[in-house]
Each structure stands twice: as structure tokens, then as C-alpha cells.
Amino acid sequence: MQATRSPMVEAVTVTLNPAIDQTVVIANFTVGQVNRVEQVTSQPGGKGVNVAAALADYGHTVGVTGFLGRENDGAFAALFAQKGITDGFVRIDGLTRTGVKVSDPAQQQTTDINYPGQAPTPANLDTLSHRLGQFHTPWVVVSGSIPPGVPPTIYRDLVAMLIARGRQIVLDTSGDALRAALEAAPHIIKPNIHELEALVGASLMGQDAVVEAAHTLLSRGVQMVVVSMGKEGACFVTAGRVVVARPPDVTVQSTVGAGDAMVAGIVAGQLRGLPLTECARLATAFSLDRITHMGVGLSSLAHVNALMEQVTVDRGA
Numbered sequence: 001m002q003a004t005r006s007p008m009v010e011a012v013t014v015t016l017n018p019a020i021d022q023t024v025v026i027a028n029f030t031v032g033q034v035n036r037v038e039q040v041t042s043q044p045g046g047k048g049v050n051v052a053a054a055l056a057d058y059g060h061t062v063g064v065t066g067f068l069g070r071e072n073d074g075a076f077a078a079l080f081a082q083k084g085i086t087d088g089f090v091r092i093d094g095l096t097r098t099g100v101k102v103s104d105p106a107q108q109q110t111t112d113i114n115y116p117g118q119a120p121t122p123a124n125l126d127t128l129s130h131r132l133g134q135f136h137t138p139w140v141v142v143s144g145s146i147p148p149g150v151p152p153t154i155y156r157d158l159v160a161m162l163i164a165r166g167r168q169i170v171l172d173t174s175g176d177a178l179r180a181a182l183e184a185a186p187h188i189i190k191p192n193i194h195e196l197e198a199l200v201g202a203s204l205m206g207q208d209a210v211v212e213a214a215h216t217l218l219s220r221g222v223q224m225v226v227v228s229m230g231k232e233g234a235c236f237v238t239a240g241r242v243v244v245a246r247p248p249d250v251t252v253q254s255t256v257g258a259g260d261a262m263v264a265g266i267v268a269g270q271l272r273g274l275p276l277t278e279c280a281r282l283a284t285a286f287s288l289d290r291i292t293h294m295g296v297g298l299s300s301l302a303h304v305n306a307l308m309e310q311v312t313v314d315r316g317a
């Protein structure tokens with residue numbers, strides 16, 4: 001992205017702490033032994049990158065920003081070029097972190113090895129804020145964890161800056177970053193049930209408790225709270241409505257990125273002006289497409305449309 005251009009897109013996603021997701025297949029993986037790798041796959045990842053890929057596959061124009069280590073950004077640049085995504089990532093010194101998943105089909109176990117993320121400098125943060133502000137877009141998705149050395153208030157500050165510029169925000173993060181960002185009143189948030197429980201400091205048993213917790217967030221200026229609950233589906237709550245979307249039985253390949261796909265579906269629903277029930281169906285279909293296929297982005301529009309028909313939606317009690 002040229003520093004002087006102001007790209008126009010339907011949505012921009014922000015990923016401050018992306019990762020290269022590497023899966024290494026080792027049968028009978030044993031600690032303290034020499035282990036032979038049977039197969040390796042590596043793909044660019046990070047929550048906002050996943051959201052952008054799904055939105056682009058659904059036909060939307062998308063931009064991405066955040067931080068990428070300049071020494072290993074090739075796979076990201078290739079993905080953005082392949083999907084026609086406008087690359088607004090700020091390159092910083094060093095390497096983007098890698099997350100290694102050691103998958104052991106023999107023992108049916110997965111071992112995670114997560115490299116630390118790269119710490120951006122204050123100057124890098126200024127560049128990011130400037131670049132994000134330059135995008136002409138109605139929607140900005142802010143998601144994922146915060147890299148080392150960056151204050152947990154960063155999302156609050158970015159969201160406030162974006163709202164002042166008239167952008168609508170979808171926020172998908174957790175812990176202190178989520179708590180602080182709520183002060184800036186993002187339009188839509190998508191906590192999973194565990195993130196919501198941590199936020200409100202209570203365990204939420206049953207739909208009424210979930211809806212009540214969502215309402216406390218609406219009272220603080222959020223316009224839609226989507227609480228995802230894994231295979232139980234998701235609860236879409238606005239000031240006037242509650243819609244519960246339940247997925248059909250599917251054969252799960254991997255649940256990694258289910259939430260990111262759901263966020264992409266929520267944005268697609270907003271861009272298309274869908275009513276809440278249809279938005280809930282579409283977002284759930286995006287998540288189901290994600291978990292029934294490997295790779296980045298959507299498998300096909302036909303599959304998403306077919307899944308949409310299988311999602312049950314009802315108005316909550």
C-alpha cells in the first residue's frame with residue numbers, strides 16, 4: 001500500500017499479532033527423543049487475516065493492517081495477492097511468530113509450540129494508527145491478542161480514533177484488551193462464552209444468563225453482542241431482539257478459526273443489510289464452512305449457501 005493512497009474497501013481487518021500456522025505431522029511423537037516429521041503444512045494466520053480471507057472469498061473488497069515481521073512476510077503477501085486483499089500491514093524488524101502444532105495421528109494428540117510475538121516500537125504503532133485511519137471503509141474488524149510491549153489499551157484508542165472517523169467496529173478479543181476497548185463502545189463484539197464469563201466475572205448457565213450478560217454490554221453502548229458457544233451455536237443480541245442460531249450436525253475437520261469465520265459472516269451480513277435472523281444464519285454458515293474444511297478462507301459460495309439453509313434460528317425466550 002502506497003503511503004499516499006487512501007484505499008476504499010468494504011472492510012478492513014486489524015491484526016497486531018499475526019502468526020504463521022505450521023502443522024507438523026509426527027506419528028508417536030515422544031518428548032526427549034528424535035522425532036521424524038511425516039508431513040508439514042504452513043499457512044499465514046492470525047485472526048484478522050482469517051476474517052479478511054473469508055470476506056474476500058465471499059466477494060467483498062477488503063484491506064488488512066497490523067504488524068508483520070519483514071523477514072518472513074512472503075506467505076502473507078502471496079495470500080493477499082491471491083485473494084485481492086489490499087495489504088496495509090506495517091512491516092517491522094524481525095520475524096512474524098510461528099505457531100507449531102505437532103499433530104500425532106497415532107496417539108490422537110496435538111502439542112502446541114508457540115513462538116513469542118515481535119514487539120512493535122512506538123513509532124511502529126504511530127505508523128499503524130496513521131495507516132488504519134487512511135482507509136476509506138465503513139467497517140473495521142479489530143481482533144486477536146496484543147503483541148508484547150503494547151499496552152492493553154491499544155484497542156480502546158484505535159476504536160475511539162476510528163469511531164471519530166465514522167467507522168463501524170467489530171471487536172473480537174479477550175481479557176484486559178476487551179475490557180478496556182469496551183470504554184470506546186465498539187458497535188459489535190463477538191466474545192465466546194468463556195470470554196464473556198471472564199468479562200462479567202460469573203459463570204453463565206443457560207440462555208437467560210447469557211442474554212442478561214449481553215444486555216449489560218448493550219447498556220454500555222455496544223449495539224450487537226454475539227456470544228458464540230461452540231457446537232451449541234451462538235446468541236445474537238441487540239437492544240430489541242435475541243436470535244439463537246443452532247448449527248446442524250457436521251463432521252468437524254478442525255475448529256480452529258471458527259470464531260474468525262463467524263466474525264467475517266457477521267460483517268458480510270451487515271454489508272448486505274441483512275435482518276438479524278439472516279445475519280445469524282450467514283455468520284453460522286461461515287463458521288460451519290470453516291470447521292468442515294482445511295485451509296484459509298471459504299471453501300465455496302455454494303457450500304456456504306447450502307449450510308445457511310441448515311442453520312436453525314429462533315427468537316430467544
Ligand SMILES: Nc1ncnc2c1ncn2[C@@H]1O[C@H](COP(=O)(O)OP(=O)(O)OP(=O)(O)O)[C@@H](O)[C@H]1O
Nearest residue numbers: 192228229230231233234247257258259260284287
Ligand atoms: N463443534 C462444532 N460443531 C458445530 N459448530 C461449531 C463447532 N465449533 C464451533 N462451531 C461454530 O462456530 C461458531 C464459533 O465457535 P466458537 O464459539 O468455538 O468460537 P471461538 O471460541 O471464538 O473460536 P476461535 O478459536 O476461532 O476464536 C459457533 O457459534 C458455531 O456456529
Ligand SMILES: [Mg+2]
Nearest residue numbers: 172192259260
Ligand atoms: Mg474467538
